[in-house]
Amino acid sequence: xxxxxxKVMDHFRNPRNVGVIEDADGVGEVGNAKCGDIMTMYLKIxxxxxxxxxxxxxxxGSAIASSSMAxxxxxxxxxxxxxxxxxxxxAEALDGLPAYKMHCSVLAEEAIKAALKDYYDKNGIEYDxxxxxxxxxxxxCEVD
Ligand code: FES
Numbered sequence: 001x002x003x004x005x006x007k008v009m010d011h012f013r014n015p016r017n018v019g020v021i022e023d024a025d026g027v028g029e030v031g032n033a034k035c036g037d038i039m040t041m042y043l044k045i046x047x048x049x050x051x052x053x054x055x056x057x058x059x060x061g062s063a064i065a066s067s068s069m070a071x072x073x074x075x076x077x078x079x080x081x082x083x084x085x086x087x088x089x090x091a092e093a094l095d096g097l098p099a100y101k102m103h104c105s106v107l108a109e110e111a112i113k114a115a116l117k118d119y120y121d122k123n124g125i126e127y128d129x130x131x132x133x134x135x136x137x138x139x140x141c142e143v144d
Contacts, residue, residue, distance in 0.1 A: 004061070005095035011065035016072055019054040026122070028114025030107055030136055037063045037104070041071075041111040043082075045119055050074045050082050055111070062097055062104035069093050070108035083116055083131065085109060110136045 004012075021042035031038040037059025044052035053075050055067040070090050074082040087105035091097045097105055117132040119125075 003098055007069070007093070007095045008062065008065045008097065011068040011094065012061040015057075015064050015068035017054050017068065017075065018056070020056065021052060021054050024115075026115040026117075026119030028111045028116070028118055028136070030110045030114050032059075032103065032107060035060065035103075037107060039063060039067055039107045039111040041067070041115040043112075043115045043119060045079060048079050050077055050079065057107075059107070060101075060104060062101040063107055065094055066090050066097070066105040066108040067111065070105075070112060074112060079116065079119075082112055085112060 021044050023044075024042040025045040026043040027040065028043075029038065029040040037057070039057045039059065040055060042054045043050055053071045055071055057064050057067045066087075070085065073085055073090065073093060087102065087109040090105040090108050091102060094105075113132055114136045117127070117136065120127045120132070
């Protein structure tokens with residue numbers, strides 16, 4: 001079996017929603033200290049919906065594919081749904097990632113959460129700090 005699914009290869013070669021939103025309502029940047037990958041998510045939010053989302057990822061193919069898929073999964077969706085996006089859902093939507101690459105999907109989940117946290121903070125909106133902790137980032141990542 002191929003190491004990477006066709007979907008991973010597709011999103012790696014043709015990533016969706018790459019770029020920057022200059023007047024973003026929320027920006028989230030997370031990094032993994034072990035592999036050095038960095039991911040930034042930009043959100044445009046209107047009427048509690050993710051009107052637009054873009055990302056920049058400096059990292060491995062799985063991180064690029066994960067961020068691309070994550071943007072597809074939340075674009076046009078309510079903020080409440082974007083908050084619940086898990087790295088497992090991202091990996092499943094990609095038809096799986098090798099076990100040692102699962103941490104790349106964690107970066108995508110956390111970058112979105114960091115961007116939502118930024119949006120809430122900027123607008124003085126209350127949120128659950130156990131869902132959006134201050135130390136968002138990929139702490140448990142093991143990189144082979
Ligand atoms: Fe670190 Fe993919 S995010 S190797």
